[in-house]
Amino acid sequence: MSTTTTFIIESMAILGGLGLAVGLMLIFASKKFKVETNPLVEEIITILPGANCGACGYAGCADFADRVVNENAPITGCPVGGFEVAKGIGGILGQDVSESEKQYPFIRCHGGLNCTDRFEYVGFEDCKAVMMLSDGEKGCSYGCMGRGTCVRACPFDALTIGEDRLPHVNRNLCTSCGLCISSCPNDVLVFAKESEKVHVRCVSHDKGKTVKEVCTVGCIGCKICEKNCPEQAITVTNFLAVIDQDKCTGCGICVEKCPQNTIEIR
Amino acid sequence: MVEKALLAIFLEGVFIKNFLIIQFLGLCSFVGVTKDVKSAAGMSGAVIFVMAMAATASYLLYTYILVPTGMTFLDLISFIVVIAALVQLVEFVVRKNIPSLYRSLGIYLPLITTNCAVLGVVLLNVQSEYNFMQSVVFGIAAGVGYTIVMLMMASIRERSTFVSIPSSIRGLPQAFLIATMLSLAFVNYFWVIPI
Numbered sequence: 001m002s003t004t005t006t007f008i009i010e011s012m013a014i015l016g017g018l019g020l021a022v023g024l025m026l027i028f029a030s031k032k033f034k035v036e037t038n039p040l041v042e043e044i045i046t047i048l049p050g051a052n053c054g055a056c057g058y059a060g061c062a063d064f065a066d067r068v069v070n071e072n073a074p075i076t077g078c079p080v081g082g083f084e085v086a087k088g089i090g091g092i093l094g095q096d097v098s099e100s101e102k103q104y105p106f107i108r109c110h111g112g113l114n115c116t117d118r119f120e121y122v123g124f125e126d127c128k129a130v131m132m133l134s135d136g137e138k139g140c141s142y143g144c145m146g147r148g149t150c151v152r153a154c155p156f157d158a159l160t161i162g163e164d165r166l167p168h169v170n171r172n173l174c175t176s177c178g179l180c181i182s183s184c185p186n187d188v189l190v191f192a193k194e195s196e197k198v199h200v201r202c203v204s205h206d207k208g209k210t211v212k213e214v215c216t217v218g219c220i221g222c223k224i225c226e227k228n229c230p231e232q233a234i235t236v237t238n239f240l241a242v243i244d245q246d247k248c249t250g251c252g253i254c255v256e257k258c259p260q261n262t263i264e265i266r
Numbered sequence: 267m268v269e270k271a272l273l274a275i276f277l278e279g280v281f282i283k284n285f286l287i288i289q290f291l292g293l294c295s296f297v298g299v300t301k302d303v304k305s306a307a308g309m310s311g312a313v314i315f316v317m318a319m320a321a322t323a324s325y326l327l328y329t330y331i332l333v334p335t336g337m338t339f340l341d342l343i344s345f346i347v348v349i350a351a352l353v354q355l356v357e358f359v360v361r362k363n364i365p366s367l368y369r370s371l372g373i374y375l376p377l378i379t380t381n382c383a384v385l386g387v388v389l390l391n392v393q394s395e396y397n398f399m400q401s402v403v404f405g406i407a408a409g410v411g412y413t414i415v416m417l418m419m420a421s422i423r424e425r426s427t428f429v430s431i432p433s434s435i436r437g438l439p440q441a442f443l444i445a446t447m448l449s450l451a452f453v454n455y456f457w458v459i460p461i
Binding site for chain 2: 010011014015018019022025026029030032033034035
């Protein structure tokens with residue numbers, strides 16, 4: 001055998017021997033310091049989505065499973081898994097879970113290209129960065145800036161910025177985790193339940209004249225919707241119409257009457 | 267090489283060659299775990315233990331296995347194996363005995379494995395040709411230096427959360443500024459103990 005071969009074999013033997021010794025020591029230690037974990041935790045981890053997105057408010061799926069079993073975290077706490085996972089956890093822990101209605105993020109602004117820009121923004125493509133420049137480039141300081149902070153916050157690719165420079169939600173991909181909503185610096189995104197059909201797509205509290213100057217679809221607080229609603233579900237406060245979803249029947253009269261086309265049925 | 271006194275090695279390890287803010291080793295835990303004093307102290311305890319153990323184990327490994335067989339080129343890889351095993355051991359022990367600390371350290375406990383400060387201690391020991399006692403003392407000193415800086419940083423950061431500062435430097439930028447000033451303070455030790 002040449003010296004090179006012996007050399008290689010020797011070094012392999014030393015490293016291998018070291019690895020073996022260390023491995024044996026670790027096996028021994030893991031036996032000695034074994035922590036008794038609740039088997040229920042392991043079972044719950046297997047049915048969780050495993051996305052580790054953190055939308056439940058805990059460090060990850062494993063942490064959530066641990067808290068559910070040991071610290072009374074809500075069984076329905078995983079927004080990504082939705083009802084199916086909640087039912088699964090309930091089955092393991094022997095509790096009944098009733099299904100809550102699906103809800104999706106809703107963009108409370110229809111501005112986009114309908115809203116004028118005050119200046120041309122050149123810089124980092126992020127809503128928070130745009131916000132730092134005197135409340136954004138848009139004429140309206142309330143609306144969506146369309147720079148896609150919510151899109152990047154979404155771990156499931158459910159949001160896209162469309163042609164109109166507004167985010168669009170793909171409901172097939174959306175898991176209602178709410179990460180986009182918490183990422184939005186202007187509070188334009190909110191949760192809306194599926195049964196809530198009629199929405200005001202504006203959040204501007206500016207006076208009608210100011211809104212009209214910058215945006216063709218903003219709420220001008222004219223109160224026409226408030227007067228025409230047969231259910232008295234709409235109130236205009238501070239130059240903005242707000243719909244009481246409990247009273248709304250979805251008749252669509254306000255949608256027809258609104259001179260600015262701000263209210264829409266989805 | 268002139269034999270250095272153990273006290274000199276100790277002081278040098280703690281202050282003049284401080285691993286965090288003079289040599290810039292192990293910075294991820296320095297920034298990551300210094301949000302509150304309690305977890306910084308826990309992390310420091312774990313690091314002292316791992317550093318002392320790593321210095322001991324690697325000295326024995328280097329002197330009695332690698333040098334006689336002429337395999338000193340294997341030092342880096344075998345030290346990594348030893349350190350990883352030690353960290354795993356510490357993780358077992360902490361998880362068993364102090365679960366609350368285990369939870370607050372989170373990802374940073376396994377990160378000691380890849381903490382360059384630990385590997386730095388071991389490699390510096392080999393480089394400076396320290397004997398057994400010197401290696402162990404240097405290992406402990408490095409851990410103590412780490413602890414001092416971690417505790418200082420954590421206390422400053424804990425208090426500075428109540429200070430009103432511009433939102434653009436709140437958080438990590440603020441931490442880096444604090445680290446800079448701490449580092450400048452420690453640089454002055456070069457003149458205090460000339461070695």
